Amino acid sequence: MRWFGFGFNAFGQIYVHDKLIKGECSDAVNEIKVISPTELPGNADCCWETESQIRASWSRRAYLQLHGDSCVWLAGFGAVLSNESCSSCMKESRGCKDAFITESYLTLAFPDRIESWDLQKEEETPSWSMEIKKESSGPPLNLPLVPGGYIATKAPFYRSLSPHLKAKSLALSAEHAILLSASGAVYTWGLGSHGQLGHGGLTSEEEPRAVEALWGMPMSCVATGSWHSVCISDGGDLYVWGWNETGQLGLPSRGLRKALQLQCSQQAVAVSSKNCNTNSTGTGAPCQDGSTSPKEPQEGEKLDEVFISIQAFPALLDITPSCEIRTVSCGSRHTAAVTTTGDLYTWGWGDYGQLGHQNLISSDEPQRVEFFRERQMCVFDVVCGPWNTFAAVIKEEVA
């Protein structure tokens, strides 16, 4: 399995540029924003069959090798600066089977215990730990789920979950949570101000509440961004809900169009007006007045297009051409989905290159990442950090 990363790289979490190794401040914009999928270093020596996982926080990337003597390699802020393969792995992580990383903590799941390590301090012992009683019938470890509950992103870390939820997987943002049960039901709780709970309103929920709109349709995968939620049905359909201000739901976004217009008008001085017209809410007027506020669409240009800024109920997202989704992951304001035919689609915030379309343009429409298709690479998995994306590629074409 080879991993490719793109997007935010200010801490070298995708790759480390030579200047950073020498201790110089990076001046180059293109080293901080990686717009073209770049293979992660350190994998070249490991064989194709090595099973691995990536976990990413804002400033770091954890590479979890699961084959044989499993352990975690950390890259990014505070890590040893090197592009050499298989450089120092985190010794405290030897033998771990799963990892979960936030900006402050790295949580490791071992067969007999769970440990949370404070990434801001260099300590000999974990900040928090719990033992796991060995039960042969227990579900496989799936952080942030732990036996009896889950590890939250802030104190108190351990939160219990009712066993009748039969939690199978859990996705967390800073303020909301989405849980997938063994029966395929989806529960959400936390802050609802941006519709991210999917119950049709903006109110918050203190306890897990079933997303009734999805009742009767078993789901197989759940993911959260900072203000949005997504899940995949057994049949490979993608459902989205929450905030769409930056197009992260893949639905028409007024906020995004305005931001693109604004970017356009600020850069427009030397560029002819032809290049500036976006194809839906373009103003038609030359963007050269340097105005710093978004323009209203002119009379007669008010299209039939319905913009969605908050989607409070789950909506089915059609990723054209129609295809089945295998897995999905979300950054803070972008979404990435892998189809069963090995293609990667991304949409949402693109300012740091995290969409992988080799530009810095945000999009409210799912678009295929052509880089992989051009090289006949089959994308198998995707994991998003808040502002970047990591795609796993395997050798053969999957039918």
Next chain:
Amino acid sequence: MATLWSKVSAVLPLNEEQFPLQFGDKVESSVVEMLKRSRQQLYSDATSASRMLNAQIILDFSWEKLNTGTWRHVDKEWRRVYSYGCLFKAAALCREDPSADQLLQAVRTCDMGLLMGAAIMENILQVMVRILQGEVKSTKEQDESEHPEVKRIKIECPRVFVIKEDSAVPRMKCPSLECFNTNYLLPLKPVILEGIIDHWPALNEHPWSIEYLRSVAGCRTVPVEVGSRYTDEEWSQTLLTVNEFIDRYILNKEEVKGVGYLAQHQLFDQIPELKEDIRPPDYCCLGEGEEDDITVNAWFGPGGTVSPLHQDPQQNFLAQVVGSKYIRLYSPDDTDKLYPHQSQLLHNTSQVEVENPDTERFPEFAKAPYLECVLQPGEVLFIPVQHWHYVRSLELSFSVSFWWS
């Protein structure tokens, strides 16, 4: 002649060592690292693109924190980080002989920090924006492309209101503190105070007008409410410069439909020159709070802006400076006839459209007694705490409200 950058760097710390970057535990060390990189670039050679990028990273990260959870609970440290981001971005914009547009962007950036951030380095953003505004004005004076302001203000003749005597808000001219306290404050009765703001510079040396506001605050960014009233589905808030707000919603140059209202904004904290044109009424000292605790808001908009019937948790002096407003008041004793919204968000707001009530849905409303008035420039309306009030501007209007306890 000093360059803009020399003026700006004169107000910044001398060097990196004297530039403070202290934050609480909530701000992760990776974020502090980014702040340090930006600080270093302030005092060393770097490309403009790199400075802008690092500042933007700080802004993007703290923006996400500011939008997480409820605004009330946002840790002040994140608002400080946001302000630092604004500082670094504004500094980067005016570093190398900025264009007119970059200058305006820098002003806007400082305003975003003042609106959403928290004060840093002895309110350095306020200091910076003053320097930048000075630069904007002097470049404007150099432009010979001055067109006389085409007065496209709609000729509005406010409907002549007949206020019946028995429903009129009583009036008093310059009552003594004791008189006001005994007859109005303690019994919580509304009254119009005449003559008490006659001394305001806003009504004398610096009469507030569109031209004056443009000159003092034209390039500054302010929040504007768009939509006929805040209970409407189409209602939203946006950020515009004062010039844009005036052009679009007062002079109607762009023929935009809909009402825009610069409402409930602490403009006088943002633009100190305007604060000097007004004074808090002396009667505020009758309350228990400190003068610093008085919340002063600006309300500036065209004719037709409406604040639906609602109540506030503090005493209010509503001072009219420009134009006139129709105001109706209902006592909290009659709340049962006013049909407040049930939701937590709007429970202080009535469901009834005061000047066009749905008598079928709200039958009791017609029975609720009220007081009404047309508030004119120079007059101050005392709205007692929790007193329901409905306000509609009859023409171009600028009011200043003082919320006190």
